[in-house]
Amino acid sequence: MVKLIQKEIIEDIDVSENQVTLPENVYVKILKHKKALIAFGAVTLVALGLFFAKGLFIAATVNGNPISRLSVVRELEEHSGKQALESLIQRKLIEAELNKKGITITQEEIDIELKRIEGQVVSQGETLKDVLVAQGMTEEQLREQVAVQKKLEKLLADKTQVSDEELNAYIENNKITPPEGVKIEDFRKQLSDQLKQQKFSQEAQKWISDLTTNAKIRYYVNY
Secondary structure (H helix, E strand, O other), rough: HHHHHHHHHHHOEOOOOOOOOOOHHHOOOOOHHHHHHHOOOOHHHHHHHHHHHHHEEEEEEOOEEEEEEHHHHHHOOOHHHHHHHHHHHHHHHHHHHHHHHHOOOOOHHHHHHHHHHHHHHHHOOOOOHHHHHHHHOOOHHHHHHHHHHHHHHHHHHOOOOOOOOHHHHHHHHOOOOOOOOOHHHHHHHHHHHHHHHHHHHHHHHHHHHHHHOOOOOOOOOOO
């Protein structure tokens, strides 16, 4: 096809001593050929766009019948929309307040905490990857949660300290004795960490609750 067009163009060329001119009918042929190429390119781009954009609008097809992503979103909103919205609101409030107070952590702190979590999971005969899949989480999402928790730990550090008096009272009141073969120092350290985590959970919940109560939240959707 291209060779035929080239042949027609060559035959129609008017060659003079100093210039080469193309007759008007040749320009028309070239223009038609160019328009055909543009039209073909446009159709190809549209087809490719529809193919790659399909996942933006269609979640799945069942025997050729599509299920839109919008219908999936509506289903999710109906069952857990309120919980998801409240979670997003709290996340924004927490991030904004932590940034306001200048609370930061390093990547190394996150990595250390992830290794600690992974060690606990492995000790229970599982892998971190399997646990994340079961929870419907990615490692990046876990890192984000760890980052928020570590920042909150720094923010609430003064309220989560465990004194020796508190630890002794806890051991005495609950009549706890160290397991056989465990050093007393390690035993007390484990108990202290447990009490500290309990305090952190209580203080963090209170802090988030107060933050939410004092925030100006306007709802545009009711679930």
